[in-house]
Amino acid sequence: MTTGTETPAPAGRGGWLREHSEIGVGVLLLLLGVLVLTDALTMDVDITQRGPVGPKTVPVVVGVALLLVAVLLTVDVLRGGRGEAEGGEDIDLSEPSDWRTVLLLAGVFLGNAVLIGPLGFPVSGALLFWGSAYALGSRHYDRDPLIAAGLSLVTFFVFNNLLGVPLPGGPLMEVL
Numbered sequence: 177m178t179t180g181t182e183t184p185a186p187a188g189r190g191g192w193l194r195e196h197s198e199i200g201v202g203v204l205l206l207l208l209g210v211l212v213l214t215d216a217l218t219m220d221v222d223i224t225q226r227g228p229v230g231p232k233t234v235p236v237v238v239g240v241a242l243l244l245v246a247v248l249l250t251v252d253v254l255r256g257g258r259g260e261a262e263g264g265e266d267i268d269l270s271e272p273s274d275w276r277t278v279l280l281l282a283g284v285f286l287g288n289a290v291l292i293g294p295l296g297f298p299v300s301g302a303l304l305f306w307g308s309a310y311a312l313g314s315r316h317y318d319r320d321p322l323i324a325a326g327l328s329l330v331t332f333f334v335f336n337n338l339l340g341v342p343l344p345g346g347p348l349m350e351v352l
Contacts, residue, residue: 198259202250209242280311296346301328 216235284307291300305324314320335341 196253198253199250202246202253205242205246205249209239209246212242213239277311277313281308284308284311292344294346296348297343298325298328298332298348299346301331304328 212235216232216239219232219235221231284304287307288300288304291303302321302325305327306321309320309324332343332345336343336345
């Protein structure tokens with residue numbers, strides 16, 4: 177019996193998966209929960225523990241909570257629950273995804289991970305900031321590299337000198 181307000185399931189291959197795509201989030205949470213619990217339960221604790229709360233307690237609680245949320249989310253989705261878009265979202269869901277931007281950003285982040293060791297953070301950070309600005313649509317070729325270099329140097333000095341978080345300086349360490 178239908179009420180007339182229900183939308184028919186999309187026909188074709190992948191229609192069921194498209195309608196239940198939130199299950200992917202449930203699977204991701206399940207895998208993350210298993211990973212957290214595995215790490216927590218195999219953790220070597222060399223200190224003497226006093227009382228019931230030790231270094232394993234919080235990771236075990238977080239892992240169990242991740243598993244619980246994964247199961248509850250999956251059950252809700254299978255029963256017909258759907259996440260609703262926020263009222264303020266300004267997204268046209270009928271438009272295709274912008275894979276070019278996603279792939280450019282992924283390449284920029286991967287490049288930063290590869291280059292941070294040999295070049296140091298100031299150079300790889302500048303490439304990260306400039307590449308991100310380019311991937312997101314900025315085309316100010318004269319201004320963007322200068323802003324990226326300045327932002328990278330400020331970030332390096334704040335983390336390295338003020339916060340005491342050592343970042344690799346690379347070949348510019350002697351200059352900086």
